[in-house]
Amino acid sequence: MSDSVTSAAPVSHRFLPAERRAAALVLGAAFMLLADTSIVNVAMPSLQRDLGASVPEVQLVVAGYVVAYAVMLITGGRLGDLYGRRRMFMIGAVSFTLASLACGLAQGPGALIAARVWQGLSASVLYPQIIATLHIAIPTQRRGRAFALLGAVVSCATIAGPIIAGLLIAADVAGLQWRPIFLINIPVGIVLIALAPRMVPAHKGLRLRLDYAGSFTVVLLLVALLVPLTIGRDQGWPLWGWLLLLCAPVLLVVFLRLESALERQGKVPLLRPGLWTDPAFRLSLALFLVYFSAIVPFFLYFSITLQYGVGYGALATAAAMAPYAVGSTITSLWSARVVARFTAPRTILVGCASCAVGSALMIATLGWNSSGHNLGWAMAPTMVFTGLGLGLVLGPLLNFVMARVRHDDSGAVSGALSTAQQLGSSLGVAVIGLAFFRGFQGELTDLGYPALRTDMMLGLVVVVAAFVLAAALVWLIARRTDTDSPA
Known part of the structure; x- marks a missing residue:
């Protein structure tokens, strides 16, 4: 595919009123969902004290949300293709609001874990309806700007989650301790539910039957991948985890054959096999997986270094990581104009290269700061620089891939891309964890700053390698799209 799809018309045109309302609503929903991914990390000590939860139970509070979210993204996106974006947006918003209420009212670890899975x-x-709505409701010439705004929301929400949680827990509203971090979703959800009928464009959908066999198989496949990657290290990499990972290739083959058989029968598969014939689509999925394997793990392990190595509190840790979001937000807001001038592949390539250079500079900064004194301030310039690169990737990459997609496939493809993002995050946590901990089995409190500094530097070596590999994939995508016609 050439870049004419994303750059043929000016991207600086303002949104029409209906487009502005739709974009504002779905971006607000995106912020709520993405902030909830990281909001619990800061609340772990409070959860343990109030509920008497063990460390494995607290880990399941985090892992339950991540795994349940990832395994159903493709199916959730396809439901929007089949039954309408607005309908599935409202169903998702109602369900998420009720689940947040259940989280806030949970009286024990088991109830909270179940509510987090919900x-x-x-x-x-x-979430897939958010991406698909932007793809369908915003015309091509303004779509780049819409996805640029989504990129800015992703950047802000990643850091805002821990900050919001830290502020709410510190305020101890009505003596509720950690519960407001979930209850705050209820007024937001009510607004989304009330405004969605007027602000989310109607979409009749295909009105066809869901591919139940494909959906069930892909859920099994993602469970086999995500459960070991998410909790395997904390469980000491048990045998069952390796067995699940060995099942994944078999389930992938079964899934692809099921989808091909459905298409030959003239039915609608979960993911059309024709999508896989587009090299740019395959490479883009790989790029999402590789690139995001370096983003989320960095925040996790840098947070550990700050809290256990330097003694930062939860709120101070979130503030120390804010420069990353500041840099990303700046370039996200400008990325549509950059793409219009230099094309999407070049913009994304520069972004990946900037992330690699910025992460290498982080290694140098940690090497120079042997005492940990003012570590947050010392890392701020390199984090801003790396964030600037991130902002050149998030929005342009999503718009570049979605521009190749038929409207009837937009939900399923957005779900597939989001799934690749979640898989990459889990894979990165596992792989970088091997470098970070290197067989360590004790308590994190037993590690001082010198040990954690070395661990963080080794983890960042893996991060740099991931960004370099992502840059190579972008280069391959650029070559493919110069020679291939659109799928």
């Missing part, structure tokens, strides 16, 4: 399943229905 939250994740609801988010998997809601």
